[in-house]
Amino acid sequence: MAVEQTLILLKPDTLQRGLIGQVIGRLEARGLQLNGCKMMHLDKSKCDEHYAHLIGKPFYPGLVSFMTSAPIVALAVSGPEAVKVVRDMCGPTNARNAMPGTIRGDFSLSTQYNVIHASDSLETAKKEVARFFKKEELFAWERMMDKMTASPDEKK
Ligand code: IDP
Ligand code: MG
Numbered sequence: 001m002a003v004e005q006t007l008i009l010l011k012p013d014t015l016q017r018g019l020i021g022q023v024i025g026r027l028e029a030r031g032l033q034l035n036g037c038k039m040m041h042l043d044k045s046k047c048d049e050h051y052a053h054l055i056g057k058p059f060y061p062g063l064v065s066f067m068t069s070a071p072i073v074a075l076a077v078s079g080p081e082a083v084k085v086v087r088d089m090c091g092p093t094n095a096r097n098a099m100p101g102t103i104r105g106d107f108s109l110s111t112q113y114n115v116i117h118a119s120d121s122l123e124t125a126k127k128e129v130a131r132f133f134k135k136e137e138l139f140a141w142e143r144m145m146d147k148m149t150a151s152p153d154e155k156k
Helices: 012-016 020-030 044-050 060-067 082-090 103-107 122-132 144-148
Strands: 003-010 033-040 072-080 116-118
Touching (some): 012 072, 020 033, 020 082, 020 103
Antiparallel strands (some): 003 072
C-alpha cells in the first residue's frame, strides 16, 4: 500500500468558528502524519488557480469572497492511501449529505462553508501540495509512533 501525501485547506469558516484544533486533532488521531502546516490569506488569483474547475459556476464569486474573507490553514499530511482516507474523512461537498462521523457531517450544514478542502486524486494532490508549499516548508520526519499506525507492508 502506497504512502501518499495530500493537501488539506481548513477554510475560513473553520478558523472563524474555532474548529481548527478539532479538525487537526482528528487527522492526527487517525494516524496521518503532518508534513506541512501554515496559515495564509488567499487572494483571488490563488482561488482562480485552485478552483479553476469552478470558474463560471453561479456560486463562484461567492466562493472567492468566502475563501478570501479570513485566513486559511494549509496542511500537507501523509499516510497509507492518504488521498482516499482524507476524502472519506471529509464526507461529500454538501455537508447536509455527509454522514455523522465525517468532518463535514459533524461540523457543517453547508455546501459552501464546508470546513475543509482535500485533494481528490493522487495527481491533484501532488499539484496542490506544490501550489501551497515550497519544498523547504515540507518536513519528512521520523515519527516514533509509526511502528503502531500500520503494519510495515502497508507503508512501503
Ligand atoms: P469538494 O470540496 O468536495 O472537492 P468541489 O466540487 O471541488 O467540492 O468544490 C469546491 C468547493 O466549492 C466546495 O468545497 C464548496 O466550498 C464550493 N462549492 C461546490 N459546489 C457548490 C455549490 O453548489 N454551491 C456553493 N458552493 C459550492
Ligand atoms: Mg474538489
